[in-house]
Each structure stands twice: as C-alpha cells, then as structure tokens.
Amino acid sequence: MSIINVMWAGGAPFASVHKVHNQILSRMEPAMPVKTWLLQGSAAACQVDVGTALEWNMTSARLKGRHIWRLLKPLMHSRFRQALLDSQARVVLLDGVGVARTLLPVLKHLPQIRVVVVFHGATRINPAGRKLLRGFPASRLALAAVSETLAMSLRDDLGIQVIALRSALDPAAFQADLLPREDARDRLGLPRSGVRVFGAVGRLVDKKGFASLLEAFGRAAADHPDWRLVIVGEGPTREALQARIEQPDLLGKVLLTGHLEEAATLYRAFDWVLVPSRDEGLGLILQEAVLAGIPVLASDIAVFREQLGDTGWYAPVNDDGGWSEAILRAAEAPAEAVALAQYRALAPDEAWSSFGQVARQLISGSQ
Incomplete structure (x- = not known):
C-alpha cells in the first residue's frame, strides 16, 4: 500500500501544516512508500522535508475553477485521475477543505482508494463543500481535526463524524x-x-x-x-x-x-x-x-x-x-x-503514543 500526501502549497505559511502531516506519516510502517503532491509552490520552499514530491504548479484560480478555468476543470480532473492511477495509491491524505474540494470529485470514482482529510484550523465550509463531504462514500472517507475543540466545531457544522487527532510531538x-x-x-x-x-x-x-x-x-x-x-x-x-x-x-x-x-x-x-x-x-x-x-x-x-x-x-x-x-x-x-x-x-509521552495510535487507525481504516 502506498500513500499520496496532498498539500495545498509549500512555504512558511504552511510550515505547521506540513509538520503535522509529517508527524502523521512518521507513525506509519517504514515500508509504506509516501509521495507528496504540492498543488502550488515547490518542495524547496517547504520548511520541512517532504521527501519525494510532485509539483503541480497550479494557480489558485485554476484549482478553484474560476473564470475560464471552470471550463477546463474536467481536463484538470483527468490529469489528477491518471496520476492517482499511475501512483497505485491506496490511501490519500488531504490537507484541509481546499484540497478536499479539488480532489474529492476525482477520488469519488476511484473505489480502491481510501481518503483521509485533516483539518488544521477553523474554516468556512460552504453548502457545496458540505454536500461534497457528506456525499462521499462514508466507508472510504475519514475526517480528522488536530484538536478535540476543532473536531467538535466541525461535527456541529457538518453533521457527520470528525475524529479528534490531537497533534503531538515526539x-x-x-x-x-x-x-x-x-x-x-x-x-x-x-x-x-x-x-x-x-x-x-x-x-x-x-x-x-x-x-x-x-x-x-x-x-x-x-x-x-x-x-x-x-x-x-x-x-x-x-x-x-x-x-x-x-x-x-x-x-x-x-x-x-x-x-x-x-x-x-x-x-x-x-x-x-x-x-x-x-x-x-x-x-x-x-x-x-x-x-x-x-x-x-x-x-x-x-x-x-x-x-x-x-x-x-x-x-x-x-x-x-x-x-x-x-x-x-x-x-x-x-x-x-x-x-x-x-x-x-x-x-507529552502519552499524547505522542495516542497520536500515533489514532494516526495509524486513520490510515489503515480501522478507526
């Protein structure tokens, strides 16, 4: 089984997000290969080591389907679909609601892939976003938040299960x-x-x-x-x-x-x-x-x-x-x-142990 770790971008503004994803992936089996996708920016700009990375170099307008890019969204989805198939991924880890809006429409039609979406902070989820998350097959989708406080807020907003994965450090x-x-x-x-x-x-x-x-x-x-x-x-x-x-x-x-x-x-x-x-x-x-x-x-x-x-x-x-x-x-x-x-x-020792256990359960689908 391989994992695709999809991040919105690299750079200082996203350093804490990359750190959390690295901590999650560090708790997996060492033999499990991981490839990071950066929808924007470069791996060199990341504040942590993201390992092997695929840089998509897309603009926000394109990712969000604004203006002329709305007409070209099927082409973007086709590229993502082929890349996912080529990767032979079985789990995809998504960074928040923006990345979820971009990839879930593609992943919905790839039944062999499980999806984990990690929320890192308070975010406004519009009706289309709620519909997207609620409409994805529940057996293949896990939503997680980096604190119980955030998980509770998202549960109230979405009306579906959100797991508390309180981030911790070794x-x-x-x-x-x-x-x-x-x-x-x-x-x-x-x-x-x-x-x-x-x-x-x-x-x-x-x-x-x-x-x-x-x-x-x-x-x-x-x-x-x-x-x-x-x-x-x-x-x-x-x-x-x-x-x-x-x-x-x-x-x-x-x-x-x-x-x-x-x-x-x-x-x-x-x-x-x-x-x-x-x-x-x-x-x-x-x-x-x-x-x-x-x-x-x-x-x-x-x-x-x-x-x-x-x-x-x-x-x-x-x-x-x-x-x-x-x-x-x-x-x-x-x-x-x-x-x-x-x-x-x-x-901290108990928190790190608990974090590792929940992270492994999320990735394996045993939560």
Missing part, C-alpha cells in the same frame, strides 16, 4: 534538538544573564495577536528596563510591527528576528513563552514551549484549555490591558513550578 526527538539556554541566547543576540526574556513564535499575521501583544508588553515593561520581548517569525504584518517597536516605549526592548529555520531549538532562551493568538486549530507553539520546560501564558481560548486545563496561565483574547496584567503576574510567578505543572497536564 518528546525525546524534540528535546534532543534543544539548545542550552546560553547557546540559544547567543543565537538570538541576547545577553546570557541580566535580562528577563519573553518569547513569542509564529507567522506575523493578524490572527496571531502580535500587535496587541506589543501594546501589552509596552505597558508591562514600562518600569522594567531589563525586560525583553523576542518575536520569531515572518509575515505580512512585519512592517507595521517593526514601526511600532521603534516607538520610544518599546525601543531597544523588542526584537523581531524574522524566520529562523532553527526556531524550535531556541525555546530555552526564554523565561516565558507568550501565545496571544485570537484563534488556533491546535497551537503547536504551546506544545513546543511546554516540551522545552518553559512556562506558557496564552490567550484564553478553548483549544489551549483543552491542552493545559487548570495549569494554564491565560489572558483575555486581544485585550491589551488584560495581557499587560497577566504578563506582570507571570513575571512574579515561580516559573519552574508552572512549567512542571503544565508539562504534567500536557502529558
């Missing part, structure tokens, strides 16, 4: 790559001692909440010249964030590093990790920080409470004042004790 492998505190701070250009460092990691987009975080940190750090905030990531809001940190109240206190390939190795540079997201399907940054032994202060959203429960430290979503107060409280808290409690709540 604790031993992740921790083996972590740099010691001093080395991580050196890599970021930070003093090894004498400063308190708050870290945040993610794409620089509005939903990650970094603009609000800057306002909150500016207030909290006003009387603390030894405090620093490091934001690791790249994205379209960088210019606006850079302009804000050049204002007097933040000047010299905030570092925007841009994208760093080794970001996951640097968590021990931080005293606290701040996750101000407005919405998340899961939030791998929270898991990575906890695995690194760093306490987390996160937005008060259901998916974070799902993972940390009462051990989580939470601040109101997109509330500058609430976040400022929470940062000040966190700075006074026993960080090691908080980190230990959060680690126990996340239970």
Whole structure:
C-alpha cells in the first residue's frame, strides 16, 4: 500500500501544516512508500522535508475553477485521475477543505482508494463543500481535526463524524534538538544573564495577536528596563510591527528576528513563552514551549484549555490591558513550578503514543 500526501502549497505559511502531516506519516510502517503532491509552490520552499514530491504548479484560480478555468476543470480532473492511477495509491491524505474540494470529485470514482482529510484550523465550509463531504462514500472517507475543540466545531457544522487527532510531538526527538539556554541566547543576540526574556513564535499575521501583544508588553515593561520581548517569525504584518517597536516605549526592548529555520531549538532562551493568538486549530507553539520546560501564558481560548486545563496561565483574547496584567503576574510567578505543572497536564509521552495510535487507525481504516 502506498500513500499520496496532498498539500495545498509549500512555504512558511504552511510550515505547521506540513509538520503535522509529517508527524502523521512518521507513525506509519517504514515500508509504506509516501509521495507528496504540492498543488502550488515547490518542495524547496517547504520548511520541512517532504521527501519525494510532485509539483503541480497550479494557480489558485485554476484549482478553484474560476473564470475560464471552470471550463477546463474536467481536463484538470483527468490529469489528477491518471496520476492517482499511475501512483497505485491506496490511501490519500488531504490537507484541509481546499484540497478536499479539488480532489474529492476525482477520488469519488476511484473505489480502491481510501481518503483521509485533516483539518488544521477553523474554516468556512460552504453548502457545496458540505454536500461534497457528506456525499462521499462514508466507508472510504475519514475526517480528522488536530484538536478535540476543532473536531467538535466541525461535527456541529457538518453533521457527520470528525475524529479528534490531537497533534503531538515526539518528546525525546524534540528535546534532543534543544539548545542550552546560553547557546540559544547567543543565537538570538541576547545577553546570557541580566535580562528577563519573553518569547513569542509564529507567522506575523493578524490572527496571531502580535500587535496587541506589543501594546501589552509596552505597558508591562514600562518600569522594567531589563525586560525583553523576542518575536520569531515572518509575515505580512512585519512592517507595521517593526514601526511600532521603534516607538520610544518599546525601543531597544523588542526584537523581531524574522524566520529562523532553527526556531524550535531556541525555546530555552526564554523565561516565558507568550501565545496571544485570537484563534488556533491546535497551537503547536504551546506544545513546543511546554516540551522545552518553559512556562506558557496564552490567550484564553478553548483549544489551549483543552491542552493545559487548570495549569494554564491565560489572558483575555486581544485585550491589551488584560495581557499587560497577566504578563506582570507571570513575571512574579515561580516559573519552574508552572512549567512542571503544565508539562504534567500536557502529558507529552502519552499524547505522542495516542497520536500515533489514532494516526495509524486513520490510515489503515480501522478507526
């Protein structure tokens, strides 16, 4: 049996999605061959190793059947069908509703292939999308979401079964790559001692909440010249964030590093990790920080409470004042004790084992 792993695109915006799919595929039997399809972009642009890849180089307009491409959709479907037959695939793993809309009409007529669709975040599913998912043979289709919170939301929306495949990381492998505190701070250009460092990691987009975080940190750090905030990531809001940190109240206190390939190795540079997201399907940054032994202060959203429960430290979503107060409280808290409690709540070893079991069941069709 072989697997086709179909992704919308490569590149930094899709790095966490590729990471989750890689984790799913890593739990399969080693002898099971996998080929990745990229509907857009190149394998070289991916932030993780996708192995053997077929690059389709299609535009969004073509994939969505816009304008003249609507007339050429049968030709596109024919190409996909032939490629699937040539691959001799028995399982196809699809990245979210956009890829499902593109491939399910073809896969519906290939009864030898099972399909798994993985949802990574909240998404608007239009009536045509609901009809497509509900109309696909249930015996050959499995829908999975990267958290129970997201799975429940999708079940309510679609009215069909959605399995919770809470994404997890291999604790031993992740921790083996972590740099010691001093080395991580050196890599970021930070003093090894004498400063308190708050870290945040993610794409620089509005939903990650970094603009609000800057306002909150500016207030909290006003009387603390030894405090620093490091934001690791790249994205379209960088210019606006850079302009804000050049204002007097933040000047010299905030570092925007841009994208760093080794970001996951640097968590021990931080005293606290701040996750101000407005919405998340899961939030791998929270898991990575906890695995690194760093306490987390996160937005008060259901998916974070799902993972940390009462051990989580939470601040109101997109509330500058609430976040400022929470940062000040966190700075006074026993960080090691908080980190230990959060680690126990996340239970990374059990989570990794459970993730592997559910992933194998999804691919094999035994769920």
